[in-house]
Amino acid sequence: MKFIVCAKLTPDSEQLSDVKPEDVRSGDLGVTMVLNPWDEFAVEEALLLQERFDGEAIVLTLGTEESAEALKRAVAMGIEEPILLSDDVFQGSDAWATAHILAQAIRKIGDYSLILAGKQSVDGNGGLVGPGIAVQLGIPFVSNVNKIVDLNEDEAVVLRNLDEGIQTVKVKLPAVLALSTEINEPRYPNFMGIRKASRMQYPAVGAGELPGLNLARLGEGAALLTWSELTKPPAAASKVEFIQGGSPAEQAAALVDRLIADKAI
Amino acid sequence: MGILVYVDQYEGVAKPVSWEMLGKARELAGRLDGQVAAVVIGQGVGEVAQQAIAYGADKVFVVDGPDFARYRNAAYAAAFKAAIDAAQPSIIFAPAVTGARDVAAMAAAMADIGMAAEVVSVDLDADGNLVAERPIFAGAIVATVTFKGKAQMATVRVRSFPMPEPDASRTGKITPLEVALTGAAAAEEIIGFESMETGELDVQNAGIVVAAGRGVKGPEGFDPIRSLARVLGGAVGASRAAVDAGWIPYVHQIGQTGKTVRPDLYIAAGISGAIQHMAGMTGSKTIVAINKDKDAPIFSVARYGIVGDLFEVVPALEKAFRERLGK
Numbered sequence: 001m002k003f004i005v006c007a008k009l010t011p012d013s014e015q016l017s018d019v020k021p022e023d024v025r026s027g028d029l030g031v032t033m034v035l036n037p038w039d040e041f042a043v044e045e046a047l048l049l050q051e052r053f054d055g056e057a058i059v060l061t062l063g064t065e066e067s068a069e070a071l072k073r074a075v076a077m078g079i080e081e082p083i084l085l086s087d088d089v090f091q092g093s094d095a096w097a098t099a100h101i102l103a104q105a106i107r108k109i110g111d112y113s114l115i116l117a118g119k120q121s122v123d124g125n126g127g128l129v130g131p132g133i134a135v136q137l138g139i140p141f142v143s144n145v146n147k148i149v150d151l152n153e154d155e156a157v158v159l160r161n162l163d164e165g166i167q168t169v170k171v172k173l174p175a176v177l178a179l180s181t182e183i184n185e186p187r188y189p190n191f192m193g194i195r196k197a198s199r200m201q202y203p204a205v206g207a208g209e210l211p212g213l214n215l216a217r218l219g220e221g222a223a224l225l226t227w228s229e230l231t232k233p234p235a236a237a238s239k240v241e242f243i244q245g246g247s248p249a250e251q252a253a254a255l256v257d258r259l260i261a262d263k264a265i
Numbered sequence: 266m267g268i269l270v271y272v273d274q275y276e277g278v279a280k281p282v283s284w285e286m287l288g289k290a291r292e293l294a295g296r297l298d299g300q301v302a303a304v305v306i307g308q309g310v311g312e313v314a315q316q317a318i319a320y321g322a323d324k325v326f327v328v329d330g331p332d333f334a335r336y337r338n339a340a341y342a343a344a345f346k347a348a349i350d351a352a353q354p355s356i357i358f359a360p361a362v363t364g365a366r367d368v369a370a371m372a373a374a375m376a377d378i379g380m381a382a383e384v385v386s387v388d389l390d391a392d393g394n395l396v397a398e399r400p401i402f403a404g405a406i407v408a409t410v411t412f413k414g415k416a417q418m419a420t421v422r423v424r425s426f427p428m429p430e431p432d433a434s435r436t437g438k439i440t441p442l443e444v445a446l447t448g449a450a451a452a453e454e455i456i457g458f459e460s461m462e463t464g465e466l467d468v469q470n471a472g473i474v475v476a477a478g479r480g481v482k483g484p485e486g487f488d489p490i491r492s493l494a495r496v497l498g499g500a501v502g503a504s505r506a507a508v509d510a511g512w513i514p515y516v517h518q519i520g521q522t523g524k525t526v527r528p529d530l531y532i533a534a535g536i537s538g539a540i541q542h543m544a545g546m547t548g549s550k551t552i553v554a555i556n557k558d559k560d561a562p563i564f565s566v567a568r569y570g571i572v573g574d575l576f577e578v579v580p581a582l583e584k585a586f587r588e589r590l591g592k
Contacts (some may be wrong), residue, residue, distance in 0.1 A: 013521070016403040017540055024406060038522075039471070094420050096374055110480075122521065126382035131342075131370035140339045140452040143367045157456070162336060163363045163467070163516065164275055168457030170338075175452070178367075181522045182515065224379030229409035233400070240570045251571050252581035255553065256589050258569060264530050264551040265473075265497075265590070 001055035001113040001153065003046040007039040008100050009063050009070040010208040015147065015149040019123075021230035033066060033205045035073040040186035041179045043074045045148065046116055048184060053151060055113070058083065060105055062090060062098060068202035075197035076189030083109075086204035092220025098238075099132025100217060106137065114156065119143065127178065134176040142171055143178040209226025266299040266393055270353045271345060271359035271369060272317050272325075274305060274339040275336075278315045281428065281470050285437060286358040286421050288429030289387065291321035297393050302326065304348035304442075308334035311439075318437035320429055326351055326442045335455045336364050342371035347442050349376055349390050356395045356398045361420035361525075362469065373418045376398055380418040381410040383525070385425045385548060395419060403521060403544035412465040422548070423469040424527040461516055466500040468519060472561065473499030474528045474549070477507060478542070480519060480535015480556065481574055489579040496586050502526065502546075504536045520545035532582075534575040538563025555579065 011019060015031035023029045035043070046057035055086055058081040059074040061067045063163035071082035085105055093101065106112060115137075127143070134141035144161040151157075153173070160167045189197070207213055216222060243251045243258070259265045268290040272283040283303075290301045303322035305313050307329065314325040325504045327402035328344040345368055349357065359369035361383045373380035384397040395417035397410045410419075468474055475494040481487055487501065494501045502519040503512070519526055521541040536542060538554070538561055546552070547566055555566035564570045571578050 011402070013541055016544075017405040021400050021404055021406055024402075065322055094379065096377060099374065108439070125401065125403075125521075126370075126380075127366060128374075128380065128382060131367055132374045134339075134449070135371055135374035139450045141367065141371060142338060142453065144363060161363070161515075164462055165458055165460040167336070167455050170454040170456050172452040224413050225378075225381060226411050226413070227408040228396075228411045231407050231409075233404065233407050240564045240567045242559075242570045242572060244566075248573060248577040248581040249562050249584070251573065252578060252585040255271075255569055255571065255582065256585040259530070259551070259553070260589060262551065262568075265586075 001151070002052050002109065002111055003049045003055055003057045003103050003114050003116060004106055004109060004112050005039065005042045005046045005057070005074070005116045006129065007043065007058045007059055007061045007070050007074060008036045008121050009033050009061065009067040010036040010121050013037055013122050016122060021232060024230050033068040033069055036118055036121045036179070038120060038122070039070070040073070040248055041183055042116040042118050043077055043079060044184045044186040045179055047078050047187070049114070049148065049151070055080065058109060060085060060102060062086070062101055063173065065204060070201050072197040073189065076193035077187055078193060080199070082202060084204050085200045087206035089207050089218055093218050094223035094225050095126060095128035096132050096224070097218045097222060099129050099136050100214060101210065102129065104212050105138035105205070106133070108210060113151070113153070113173050115174070117176065117178045119178050119180065130176050130178045137174070139174050139176060140171050141176045141178070142169055144180045145177045146180040146182040160164060166219060176230060266297045267352060267354045268294050268299060268356045269349060269354035270301065270303045270322065271357070271365060272303045272305045272313060273360050273362065273365045274307050274310055274313050277307070277309050277313065279316060280360060280362065281572060282360040282362060282421065282423045285424065285426040285428055287317065287321040289426040290358060290434050291429065293387070293389060296389060300324065302352045302354065304328070304345060306333050306344045314439050314565070316431065318435050319433050321435070322437055324440060328438050328442050328444050332446055335458070337453040337455065338367050338371065339450045339453060340446050341368040342375065343446055344442070344444045345369065345372040346375045347444045348445045351442060355393070357416060357418040359418070359420050361422045365501070366420050369418065369420050376416070378416045378418050379412045379414055379418065381422050383422055384410070384419045385422050387419060395529035403540055404547050422527060435449065461514065465585030468500040468502045468517060468526050469524055471500035471526070472528050473497045473530045474502045474519070474526055475499055475532045475533045476504065476536060476546070477532070477575070478504030478536035479506040481507065481512065487513055489576065489583070491493070493532070493579055493583045493586070496583050499528070504539070504542050533563050533567070534579055536563055537561045537564065
């Protein structure tokens, strides 16, 4: 069985607040770029499934050549088949075009059982590409999966988190699964893995190598959404006011006074 | 130029965010001189459809039947797509909540409509097209989104728009939609369900949230937090650290890997203020932080701070609120 992970290179979560609007425009964010933390759970799950079901785990990423860094993390964790999709014509694609490119790459790999994705990326946090891939391939999409209970060639049984409770879902394969952080604990790469990853080549697979691409739908020109303005949210009008002095009872009373005066209560 | 609103419901009860979106749709439709339609999907949802009219819909598409009794992503997406085809709206709103956000994404992908996810504010441009604002990069940046194409869709965060007043005298048309499920739309079967409903107020719908983190040191540490929340009529939230430690269920988790909340008042006790947590609550109107460490990052987003022991301050706050609010 083939398990294909779709991964993205994103800023390190810790540095998200350091990203400036003008850097988003230029494309050079000036922060450390890493495998999207959500996608680490997908890579880990693919490795676990590969072991459990004697399958094949593949990781795809779409981006600039720098996106190979995301693949390196996956390889260091144990993935043996990384694929970098990169081409100028892909740049600036919206979510549905991104899903289309990934879907065509998935179709080319063929005979897949599960497509695994993180719930969303830490930068765009839209969670759109997973559903987009499912629609492109005409297969089901199950999100917030916190456990893959069972799996065979035809169907999977998974647990899906809803706000109201946990559903046990039997889904026909192939399917796209977006994973919750509760599903596993991504392994840390070991030294051998890191060394292997740094020595591996990550050739870019371009538009010419993906059959069936609808080129007219790709890139910035065809994108249905534009970020017409990017701004830093207004800084707090004033710095925090520390309620000083006295006992907790006095501080509490003073705070309550402020909140009532502000009409916050 | 019409607007379509996805009314999300669970077991025949509509989620409040649905009415918030309907209220905004009514306002925008007034400026566009257009109609507001709603879509309700489920089983036994006739009453929800009636409520949708009271909250502002001129027309309600209802997909009601056993196939839709329980949430199934692709089935609900097929139903939503059918409503989009029937209504031919120029603007579409759906809630950015678990479940509905994925239904919306699938329907938008199927229709090849541009979708802005997790918006907190919307407006119209000079041509009557939707313009939306949404946080990206964990809220460090706000993006203004403009659209191309005949329709524009947005998923909307809870409490982004005010709750409108229902008007029971409003009239509207209820239109049942038959949706046959084939292929991927019929590929999910729900073979089990474990309810997590506690009867507690959901953090996303609450006007007041009292949240705690590592500082409460254990599950019992949430007792004073719950107590304060009860006096304030608020909900209890938690940081990822507290949830991962097993002190409180995941449903309370606020932050990048949990829920995003926009209450009027957010009280953070024993929460240091990791970026990932702040991503989930900086939309709060007023933030109060209580922490032993005066340099805790949470104070950088707080309006008021108390440096102290939460086990003394939180009960003192509860007492002070009781007295001032006459409880």
